[in-house]
Amino acid sequence: MDKTETRELITQGIDIREEENGSKVLSGYAVKWEMKSVVMGYYRKFREQFKQGAFTESLQKDDQRFLWSHDTSKVLGRTKNNTLRLVEDSIGLRFELDLPKTTLGNDTYESIKRGDVDGVSFGFNILPGGEEIEEPDDDLMLRTVTKAKLLEVSAVAFPAYPDSEVSARGYDPYKNYVEGKIRSEKRKRLYLQTLI
Structure with a gap:
């Protein structure tokens, strides 16, 4: 059974630049520590955060890819050939990607x-022993990831982490999705109550 998990966030901005030789480069953070x-x-509601150093071992020994929206047929770069560079700094996991000179790029x-x-x-x-679980004040379990194998980074249209540019502008697609599901469940319960 595949236990691959994905997490999405809006960055404080993906930086883009075009070099003098015409190459195009993206950079930003794939994850920010303790966000x-x-x-x-x-079944069990929880929040999650990543600790600094969670990907250190994986960055040293694994080959990561940069994909378009998690689509493995749309590879934009990889660490093996240095078109994708990943580094952990004090803020989070930073990436720099040299876009290919293709239609997708x-x-x-x-x-x-x-x-x-x-x-x-x-x-x-998550690698064995790579998570810590605690019950914070708001009664939601908090999972802290301390050691994980990083498989890929993707550019996505619908990120789900808070503290983002989209949230700051008053629109958060994931929050709207969750609120819509809650409203739908309430309507179903009310309808069922009228039948009793």
């Missing part, structure tokens, strides 16, 4: 430059 997620989970650059896509997501597997 709590939105409420997640189906150009489309990615234009979508991010226009602001249509400003989210980043990452896929990972």
Whole structure:
């Protein structure tokens, strides 16, 4: 059974630049340390955060890819050939990506430059002993990831982490989705009560 998890966030901005030789480069953060997620989970609700150094071992020995929206057929770069560079700093896991001179590379650059896509997501597997669980004051379990295998980083259209540019502008797609599901469940319960 595949236990790959993905997490999405809006960055404080994906930086884009065009070099003198015409190459296009994206940079930003795939994850920021100790930034709590939105409420997640189906059966047991929880929040999540990542500790600094969570990916250190994986960055040293694994080959990560940068994808378009988690699509493994749309690879934009990888660490093995140095078109994707990943480094952990005091803020989080920083990436720098040399976009390919392809239709996908150009489309990615234009979508991010226009602001249509400003989210980043990452896929990972938690390694044995790589999580800490605690019950904070708000009665939601907090999962802190301390050691994980990083599989990929993706540019995405619908990021889900709070403290983002989209949230600051008053629109958070994930929050709206969750609130819509809650409203739908309430309507179903009210309808069932009228039948009794």
